Amino acid sequence: TIAANAPGELIGVAFDAEFLLAKTEDVSQEIQQEEDNYVAGLEWGEANGADVVTTSLGYLDWYDYEDMDGNTAVTTNAVDIAVGLGMVCVTAAGNSGNDSWYYIIAPADADSVIAVGAVRENGVIASFSSHGPTFDGRIKPEVCARGSYTWCVSPNSTTTYTQLSGTSLACPLVGGAVALVRQAKPEWSAMEVREAVMMTASQSSEPDNSYGYGIMNAALAIEYDHTASIGNDNSIPNSFYIINTYPNPFNPSLTIDISGVPGSSITVDVFTVNGKFIENLYSGVLFQTNQKLYWQALNISSGIYFIRSTINQSVQYQKVTFLK
Numbered sequence: 001t002i003a004a005n006a007p008g009e010l011i012g013v014a015f016d017a018e019f020l021l022a023k024t025e026d027v028s029q030e031i032q033q034e035e036d037n038y039v040a041g042l043e044w045g046e047a048n049g050a051d052v053v054t055t056s057l058g059y060l061d062w063y064d065y066e067d068m069d070g071n072t073a074v075t076t077n078a079v080d081i082a083v084g085l086g087m088v089c090v091t092a093a094g095n096s097g098n099d100s101w102y103y104i105i106a107p108a109d110a111d112s113v114i115a116v117g118a119v120r121e122n123g124v125i126a127s128f129s130s131h132g133p134t135f136d137g138r139i140k141p142e143v144c145a146r147g148s149y150t151w152c153v154s155p156n157s158t159t160t161y162t163q164l165s166g167t168s169l170a171c172p173l174v175g176g177a178v179a180l181v182r183q184a185k186p187e188w189s190a191m192e193v194r195e196a197v198m199m200t201a202s203q204s205s206e207p208d209n210s211y212g213y214g215i216m217n218a219a220l221a222i223e224y225d226h227t228a229s230i231g232n233d234n235s236i237p238n239s240f241y242i243i244n245t246y247p248n249p250f251n252p253s254l255t256i257d258i259s260g261v262p263g264s265s266i267t268v269d270v271f272t273v274n275g276k277f278i279e280n281l282y283s284g285v286l287f288q289t290n291q292k293l294y295w296q297a298l299n300i301s302s303g304i305y306f307i308r309s310t311i312n313q314s315v316q317y318q319k320v321t322f323l324k
Contacts, residue, residue: 118147
């Protein structure tokens with residue numbers, strides 16, 4: 001799917017890449033040690049210079065839906081660390097769409113990962129593809145790719161190809177495309193690559209918990225402009241980013257540094273992990289390129305909160321922790 005280079009038969013998405021192969025699963029059983037194996041695999045990959053990680057596995061048996069919060073599962077936390085070290089992590093969303101569970105599985109709940117759902121050859125979501133949201137209300141998956149009757153190397157042969165289905169087949173298609181983006185834009189951080197993939201997918205303006213931000217488009221991702229929002233050619237760039245929230249954890253005052261185009265309209269709100277609105281911190285315009293906001297959290301409980309900042313269709317979240 002990624003590495004094939006057989007003209008007339010199958011050409012992989014990134015056939016000329018260099019590969020590190022790690023098997024961390026114990027296929028004979030499902031045990032928690034496999035998560036530790038996965039962490040070891042990420043550490044090994046990072047130590048050997050991996051730029052992109054594509055993972056076709058997931059864990060559910062010892063977790064509840066409440067654990068799909070981006071902070072609990074061992075593999076989820078490991079992905080966050082790996083992305084912080086510069087690796088773009090791509091993972092299968094899961095194949096539970098027809099089950100009572102229905103939702104994505106770890107580490108697809110990580111807030112730094114690119115979780116991949118599966119669509120059929122006509123672009124319609126595959127019924128088995130796991131859905132969002134995460135327990136804390138984030139949209140999942142991030143993007144989709146073909147995961148129904150996808151061509152790949154036959155697991156039972158060293159010379160033939162076959163068609164298989166699952167988000168595990170969609171995932172490497174996106175992983176290979178991400179490798180192309182990294183090659184074209186080596187200066188982008190792992191999170192900037194993730195943003196480009198999401199913001200240029202087929203339904204980035206109206207994401208949902210089936211398709212996420214839509215079907216990935218590698219060509220558009222490479223052309224993505226991190227300094228301007230997608231719109232008509234005459235629109236004024238109005239993107240922004242939260243430079244920093246500090247201290248984190250905090251008590252009782254949180255400082256939020258925001259950078260953006262002066263004159264842009266902005267709204268900054270606070271929500272709980274369950275999506276309950278807590279407080280509006282600011283609704284107005286940016287008066288300067290760099291602007292500070294402050295949250296005095298005087299009458300709330302200790303816990304994790306999300307700062308949501310919105311300019312038009314551009315939305316960003318920052319996770320903060322309040323400790324009394």
